[in-house]
Amino acid sequence: MSKITYRQVGDYLIPNLKLPPEEIKVTLGKWGMLYKDYLNKKKKVVFSTLLAEGKLYQHCAEIENQARNMFDTLVEQMKKAEGVTEKLKEDNQLEWIQRMENIQQRASEIVCNELIYSQN
Numbered sequence: 001m002s003k004i005t006y007r008q009v010g011d012y013l014i015p016n017l018k019l020p021p022e023e024i025k026v027t028l029g030k031w032g033m034l035y036k037d038y039l040n041k042k043k044k045v046v047f048s049t050l051l052a053e054g055k056l057y058q059h060c061a062e063i064e065n066q067a068r069n070m071f072d073t074l075v076e077q078m079k080k081a082e083g084v085t086e087k088l089k090e091d092n093q094l095e096w097i098q099r100m101e102n103i104q105q106r107a108s109e110i111v112c113n114e115l116i117y118s119q120n
Contacts, residue, residue, distance in 0.1 A: 032064030074107035
């Protein structure tokens, strides 16, 4: 076990702690950043623990991948169920865009509610 050293700040002794470097540098996308922000604001203990263990970005990247896959799957399922096809895109671009934006918004809400904001 390593010896902990301290530094004096006013009347307090503060431990000289150094976080371990994260093994894998990850660039987070939309979902990973949303999840990281959620942990930081609502699950501070989980956020701090993952950060201290050097696993925060790896964990957020895993959630990012799950969320992206879930979003893509939901969009495809909704497109099929609602008849949003390439034929519609060719025939009426404006309607296709409107329907796709609606599908993407609903899929995004589902991903956020089921995956991003429901993690422990």
